[in-house]
Structures are given as C-alpha cells and as structure tokens.
Amino acid sequence: MSPARIAIGQYVPVDSPVHRLNALAKMGLVAAFTAALFLVHGFAGLAAAGAVLVAAIALSRVPAAAAARGVSAVAVIVAFTLLANGLRWRPATALVRVGPLALDAAGLRTGSFFALRILLLVIATTLLTLTTSPVEITEALERILRPLRPLGVPAGELAMTLTIALRFVPTTAEETERIVTAQSMRGARLDSGGPLARVRAWVPVLIAVFFNLFRRADDLAVAMESRCYHGGEGRTSMRMSKMRSADWVALLAGASMLIAMGLML
Amino acid sequence: MAQGAGTAVSGVAFEDVSFSYSAGGAGRSALCDITLTLSSGELLAVVGANGSGKSTLARLCNGLLVASSGVVRVDGLDPADPDLTWDVRSRVAMVFQDPDNQIVGTVVEDDVAFGPENLGVPADEIRRRVDAALAAVGLAGFERREPHLLSDGQKQRLAMASALAMEPAYLVLDEPCAMLDPEGRADVLALADALAHERGHGVLLVTHDIADVAVADRVAVLDRGVLSFLGDPEDLLSDDAALTAAGLEMPSIGVLAALLRESGFDVPRRALTPEALVGALWH
Ligand SMILES: Nc1ncnc2c1ncn2[C@@H]1O[C@H](COP(=O)(O)OP(=O)(O)O)[C@@H](O)[C@H]1O
Numbered sequence: 001m002s003p004a005r006i007a008i009g010q011y012v013p014v015d016s017p018v019h020r021l022n023a024l025a026k027m028g029l030v031a032a033f034t035a036a037l038f039l040v041h042g043f044a045g046l047a048a049a050g051a052v053l054v055a056a057i058a059l060s061r062v063p064a065a066a067a068a069r070g071v072s073a074v075a076v077i078v079a080f081t082l083l084a085n086g087l088r089w090r091p092a093t094a095l096v097r098v099g100p101l102a103l104d105a106a107g108l109r110t111g112s113f114f115a116l117r118i119l120l121l122v123i124a125t126t127l128l129t130l131t132t133s134p135v136e137i138t139e140a141l142e143r144i145l146r147p148l149r150p151l152g153v154p155a156g157e158l159a160m161t162l163t164i165a166l167r168f169v170p171t172t173a174e175e176t177e178r179i180v181t182a183q184s185m186r187g188a189r190l191d192s193g194g195p196l197a198r199v200r201a202w203v204p205v206l207i208a209v210f211f212n213l214f215r216r217a218d219d220l221a222v223a224m225e226s227r228c229y230h231g232g233e234g235r236t237s238m239r240m241s242k243m244r245s246a247d248w249v250a251l252l253a254g255a256s257m258l259i260a261m262g263l264m265l
Numbered sequence: 266m267a268q269g270a271g272t273a274v275s276g277v278a279f280e281d282v283s284f285s286y287s288a289g290g291a292g293r294s295a296l297c298d299i300t301l302t303l304s305s306g307e308l309l310a311v312v313g314a315n316g317s318g319k320s321t322l323a324r325l326c327n328g329l330l331v332a333s334s335g336v337v338r339v340d341g342l343d344p345a346d347p348d349l350t351w352d353v354r355s356r357v358a359m360v361f362q363d364p365d366n367q368i369v370g371t372v373v374e375d376d377v378a379f380g381p382e383n384l385g386v387p388a389d390e391i392r393r394r395v396d397a398a399l400a401a402v403g404l405a406g407f408e409r410r411e412p413h414l415l416s417d418g419q420k421q422r423l424a425m426a427s428a429l430a431m432e433p434a435y436l437v438l439d440e441p442c443a444m445l446d447p448e449g450r451a452d453v454l455a456l457a458d459a460l461a462h463e464r465g466h467g468v469l470l471v472t473h474d475i476a477d478v479a480v481a482d483r484v485a486v487l488d489r490g491v492l493s494f495l496g497d498p499e500d501l502l503s504d505d506a507a508l509t510a511a512g513l514e515m516p517s518i519g520v521l522a523a524l525l526r527e528s529g530f531d532v533p534r535r536a537l538t539p540e541a542l543v544g545a546l547w548h
C-alpha cells in the first residue's frame with residue numbers, strides 16, 4: 001500500500017457549496033434529515049427526501065459512485081429488512097411461493113419502506129464524510145461536546161486524541177508494511193498456510209508495530225510538551241470554524257424544511 | 266535560588282550544570298559541570314559520541330529535564346519554575362531527530378498552528394505566524410498537504426516551522442539531520458544557518474556531521490558527559506585527536522584540503538565540501 005493510497009475516511013477534496021458549509025451545520029442537517037426520515041409516513045415522503053439528497057449530491061460535486069459506496073456496506077442489512085418483512089409462512093395470498101414460504105406484496109411494501117429509509121440514511125452520512133475532512137469533523141465534535149465540559153467531559157482532550165489518531169493512521173500503516181516486507185524477506189509467510197500458521201506469522205509483526213507505537217507515543221508526548229501543550233485550557237484555534245451567518249441560515253432553513261417535509265408527507 | 270535569579274541576562278546559560286538520570290545522584294552523571302552560553306545570532310554546534318549527553322544537554326535547555334546541580338537560565342528565567350514553564354518553552358523551541366514523531370497536525374498548517382494555539386494566541390495572529398513560518402522554511406504552498414506525503418527533509422523543515430511559529434529566541438535542534446538523505450540534510454543545515462545568521466535566533470545544533478561543525482560559530486564537544494572542548498570550529502578541525510574523541514571523522518575532502526595546505530595552498534579548515542574547497546582555491 002503506497003502512502004498516497006491510504007485515505008482516511010473518504011474525503012473528496014473538491015470545492016463546492018456543500019464542502020464550504022461548516023461541519024457543524026452539515027451535521028445538524030444530517031440530524032434533521034434523519035429525523036425527517038423517521039417522521040415520514042409514506043413513499044411520497046421518502047421520494048421527497050431522496051430528491052433532496054440527489055440535489056445535495058449534485059451540489060457537492062462528488063462522484064455519485066462515491067456517494068453510493070456506503071450502500072454496499074449495508075447491503076446485507078437492507079436485504080434482511082426486505083426479506084424479514086416480505087417473507088410469510090403459508091399465507092393466503094402471495095406473489096411467489098417457495099414451499100411453505102412465500103413473498104407477500106404488503107410485506108414487501110413495508111420492507112422496502114424500511115430498506116429505503118436505511119439506504120437514504122447511509123447515503124446522507126456518506127455525503128457528510130465525503131464533503132467534510134476528518135479534522136473538521138473532529139472540530140465539530142469538540143464544539144458539540146464543549147457544553148458538557150462542566151460535567152467533566154474532556155472535550156478538547158478527546159478531540160486532540162482523535163486528531164493524533166488520525167495523524168498516525170497513515171504513518172502506522174506505512175510502518176506495518178515495512179515490517180511485513182522485512183519479515184517476508186526473512187522467510188515469514190504472512191499470506192499463505194493455514195489460519196493458525198498465519199496468525200503465528202503475524203504475531204512478531206504486531207509486536208514490532210506495538211513496540212514502535214509506544215516509542216512514538218513517548219517521543220510525541222515530549223515534542224508536544226516542548227510546544228507548550230498543557231491540555232485544552234486556554235487553547236485557541238486557528239481555523240475559523242466559526243458558524244458564519246450563511247451557515248446558520250443554511251442550517252435553520254434546511255432543518256425546518258426537512259422537518260416540515262417529514263411531518264407533512 | 267539566589268544565583269542568577271531575576272538577572273535579565275540574555276541567552277541560554279549553563280553554569281556548573283550536572284545531571285544524573287538516577288535520583289539522588291547515584292550512578293554516573295549524564296552531564297558533569299557544564300558551563301556554556303548560547304547567545305542570539307549564534308550557531309553553536311554540539312558534537313560527541315553516542316551516549317555522551319547531547320540530548321540530555323538539549324533537554325535541559327527548555328526544562329524537559331531539570332539540572333541535578335548548577336543552574337540553567339533562559340534569558341534569566343529558571344526553566345524549573347512551574348510558573349515559567351510555558352514562557353521558557355516558547356523562548357526555547359525544540360526540534361527532534363525523528364521527523365515522524367513530532368508532527369501532531371493532520372495537515373501541515375495545523376501542525377504549525379499547534380504551538381501558538383497552546384499558547385492561546387488569537388486566531389488571526391496564528392494565521393499570520395503560520396504563513397510566516399512556512400515561508401521561512403520554504404514550505405509555502407504546502408499548507409493543506411498531509412504530513413505523511415512529505416519527504417523526511419520536508420518533515421524536518423515542517424518541524425522547524427512549527428518551532429518558529431512560537432516565535433522563539435532560541436532553537437535547539439537535536440540531531441535534526443540524522444535520519445535524512447544528503448539533500449534533506451543540506452536543506453535543514455542551510456535553514457539552521459539562515460535562522461542564526463540572518464534572523465538572529467540562537468541555534469544549538471546537535472550533530473554528528475563534521476560539515477555542520479564547519480558552518481557553526483562555535484562548537485562544543487561532549488565526552489562522556491564532560492565538556493572537553495568549547496571554541497572555534499577551526500581549532501577543533503585542526504586537532505585530529507580532539508576530533509576522534511568527539512566521535513567525528515574528517516571527510517576525504519578535508520584530508521585532501523589538509524594535503525593541499527601542506528603543499529602551501531591557502532585553504533581554510535572550514536572548507537569541507539567540494540564547493541567550498543573549489544571556492545577557496547579559486548581565490
Ligand atoms: N531516560 C533515560 N534514563 C536513564 N538514562 C538515560 C536516559 N536517557 C539517556 N540516558 C543515559 O544518559 C547518557 C547520555 O544520553 P544522551 O543524552 O541521550 O546521549 P546522546 O544524545 O549524546 O546520545 C547515556 O549514558 C544514556 O544511556
């Protein structure tokens with residue numbers, strides 16, 4: 001795996017109104033969209049929600065295929081939802097019968113309603129990660145958790161931990177690959193043999209990776225202290241991740257429209 | 266702390282500093298009775314064999330370690346004073362050996378912003394510092410790049426930008442070139458040179474490379490925790506025994522220069538690269 005191919009999340013860095021929208025506003029809109037999906041009581045509602053989503057994808061200028069990628073991850077759940085609702089045991093009327101089992105039209109309707117709801121939800125959250133960098137998501141999470149600070153939730157520290165984890169994913173992946181290559185050259189067989197042999201071959205690799213991670217953590221802690229890191233207290237942030245008035249307008253208008261749509265359709 | 270307290274002498278000053286990793290001073294000291302001062306506008310090279318105490322010396326400069334005896338002062342401030350920790354660390358910025366283990370940000374500009382953010386600098390001032398620091402190290406235009414996509418040399422320059430963003434008076438570079446290829450090494454060295462001699466920072470450069478010693482204003486040699494030489498690089502470069510003790514090896518260009526000197530050519534001892542040697546012979 002070359003470093004360039006290691007993508008954290010699935011962020012597609014192009015410029016679009018959706019990308020420029022503050023992460024907090026986007027998360028709020030996804031939440032409102034989710035609420036609308038659970039409020040709608042018919043296919044008309046789902047169709048409207050789908051139209052909103054298609055418009056958002058077009059506006060975001062990310063490839064539609066990328067937006068649909070998340071769907072494969074939930075294919076099993078979608079299929080299960082369809083079948084769980086559509087299959088009946090010896091029903092009076094049926095579309096298709098296989099022995100005592102049969103597909104029932106009304107059941108299928110309910111099933112596809114639920115399945116569509118899941119699909120729309122997954123595509124909407126995928127669109128969020130496609131148009132929002134992990135850093136922005138981390139920052140938005142910090143903003144959301146900040147009010148909980150008096151209750152002892154270390155919002156800044158959590159966000160910092162997440163940021164560092166994101167920062168070291170590619171580094172650790174590169175390092176793992178280096179160690180795998182080194183082990184393979186010494187005759188370790190990591191990709192052949194039975195499962196037990198493979199697990200055994202991976203053990204030294206994992207030990208080396210963990211050992212290096214702890215060493216890294218030590219070094220990094222010293223480097224961070226040298227750069228005056230002392231927790232979230234008194235820290236400022238360079239990024240203007242403030243909600244601009246345009247973000248507020250988009251969030252409030254979008255959310256109320258979505259909720260209204262959910263209530264009416 | 267009667268000694269040196271409150272005196273606003275500038276520089277990073279060591280006075281009779283000893284340090285031992287084992288508590289109570291039992292066991293061998295990592296550093297023994299070190300007295301030296303790093304001044305603004307000066308490039309001070311620190312050389313010595315592995316385990317001679319170079320990193321220990323570096324970490325005493327910003328209070329990561331606290332002297333077992335003797336005093337360290339940064340512009341008159343005591344790094345061991347908990348109230349002054351962040352003040353001292355914003356004056357003395359550190360760059361370490363491993364480029365990967367000191368980058369915190371997921372993109373270049375976030376990493377440079379990390380120090381000033383910790384210091385509570387307002388957002389637009391951080392932006393200004395980040396742009397200035399990236400320009401100073403030649404990484405302008407890399408703001409949104411992910412650090413793991415940089416070369417090791419670029420990563421070290423990023424680490425230097427991140428140090429500069431705290432607007433320190435002094436920079437302590439602990440073997441910043443050790444893991445770099447020759448090109449990255451030359452870039453980092455040229456940068457250290459410029460930071461000291463053009464921008465007026467006091468730069469302490471821990472190094473293994475004799476070429477780095479040649480551009481330094483002064484050089485300190487550590488031998489098993491003892492300061493065995495402190496002075497003009499030329500004097501060190503002309504003393505084979507001292508060089509060997511310092512764990513340094515004269516490169517073949519230096520040997521050639523010595524032969525030329527013996528035959529009556531006027532070649533300075535600092536001419537340790539082919540370019541410098543050719544330049545010296547040309548004049
Ligand atoms: N964290 C530590 N704990 C105990 N001893 C240490 C530690 N770090 C370094 N030392 C010891 O202190 C001495 C000086 O180390 P160091 O300053 O790292 O040398 P250098 O950087 O010149 O290689 C060495 O003998 C080393 O083994």
Ligand SMILES: [Mg+2]
Nearest residue numbers: 319320321440
């Ligand atoms: Mg060292």
